[in-house]
Amino acid sequence: xxxxxxxxxxxxxxxxxxxxxxxxxxxxxxxxxxxxxxxxxxxxxxxxxxxxxxxxxxxxxxxxxxxxxxxxxxxxxxxxxxxxxxxxxxxxxxxxxxxxxxxxxx
Amino acid sequence: xxxxxxxxxxxxxxxxxxxxxxxxxxxxxxxxxxxxxxxxxxxxxxxxxxxxxxxxxxxxxxxxxxxxxxxxxxxxxxxxxxxxxxxxxxxxxxxxxxxxxxxxxxxxxxxxxxxxxxxxxxxx
Numbered sequence: 253x254x255x256x257x258x259x260x261x262x263x264x265x266x267x268x269x270x271x272x273x274x275x276x277x278x279x280x281x282x283x284x285x286x287x288x289x290x291x292x293x294x295x296x297x298x299x300x301x302x303x304x305x306x307x308x309x310x311x312x313x314x315x316x317x318x319x320x321x322x323x324x325x326x327x328x329x330x331x332x333x334x335x336x337x338x339x340x341x342x343x344x345x346x347x348x349x350x351x352x353x354x355x356x357x358x
Numbered sequence: 359x360x361x362x363x364x365x366x367x368x369x370x371x372x373x374x375x376x377x378x379x380x381x382x383x384x385x386x387x388x389x390x391x392x393x394x395x396x397x398x399x400x401x402x403x404x405x406x407x408x409x410x411x412x413x414x415x416x417x418x419x420x421x422x423x424x425x426x427x428x429x430x431x432x433x434x435x436x437x438x439x440x441x442x443x444x445x446x447x448x449x450x451x452x453x454x455x456x457x458x459x460x461x462x463x464x465x466x467x468x469x470x471x472x473x474x475x476x477x478x479x480x481x482x
Contacts, residue, residue: 253421286468295454295472296405302466339405343467346420347395349405 254278254342256350264358271327273353275340280320284344287316287325290352291336299338300325330355360385362455362473370449370480376442380455380473387436388413393458395469396429396440398451406451410458411438445480452477 255278265271275285283303288296298307300316303323313328327334335357340350366378380394387394396408409419411429419427423442431438442449453476456469 282465284462284466286466288469295456295475296469297472298468298470301459301468302461305461307470341405341468343465346418347407347467349407351404 254281254345254348256340256342256348258338258340258350258353260353261351262354262356264356265330266358267330267332269330269358271330271334271355273325273338273355275318275323275325275350277321277323277342277344281342281344283319284342285316285318285323286341286343287314288339288341289334289336290339296339327355360457360471362457362471364453364455364473364476366476366478368477368479370445370478371482372446372480373444376440376445376449376453376478376480378440378453378455378476378478380438380440382436382438382457387431387438388433391460393460393467394429394431394438395456395458397454397456397469397472398449399454399475400448400451408440408442408453447480450478450480 257276259274285303287300290296299310304316315326337352337354339352361383363381370376393410395410399405409429411417426443428441454472456472
């Protein structure tokens with residue numbers, strides 16, 4: 253099984269801040285890495301697939317990068333609607349998710 | 359646009375079988391371009407992939423649940439189903455169904471859209 257880890261597990265930030273979340277795989281997964289945003293009581297929403305491809309309709313302040321074992325999700329200028337929990341997910345083998353990073357208001 | 363809706367009992371007794379239905383609307387369930395999947399999330403915890411079904415009916419399951427899971431599909435009703443046997447309190451979670459999109463020759467798979475989720479509690 254491929255284990256996914258995320259750091260930090262939570263962070264506090266202000267509107268306008270640049271936020272970076274890291275996801276690490278226990279073995280190389282090439283670029284087969286996706287990111288989701290989940291708000292309380294809602295289903296996850298896909299943001300990025302294949303490490304860096306922005307989903308249609310997702311604001312350009314979101315970006316993804318990385319390959320192999322290390323990946324990042326960056327929010328260039330945090331907006332009020334971005335306070336949520338973010339999950340990475342690999343599809344190199346049996347799909348698995350990271351434990352999540354909660355972004356809340358400082 | 360495609361929408362998914364989960365349905366089924368919200369309460370299941372320990373040792374019994376959890377059964378859920380996902381109904382697809384606004385699009386075809388039979389397109390060869392998509393797979394269909396179940397994912398669950400215990401309260402306050404992360405996401406766990408349960409399994410997926412292809413339009414051909416073939417399935418793949420999470421090894422940790424494989425002995426207890428069955429996913430099936432009824433294309434005429436635009437529905438797919440989850441059965442999880444011998445449930446315990448550890449199976450209490452919000453269960454989501456989702457469409458699986460693929461790219462890069464099938465290597466990249468992501469879930470979009472998702473149903474709203476349904477809470478299943480295992481308790482006597």
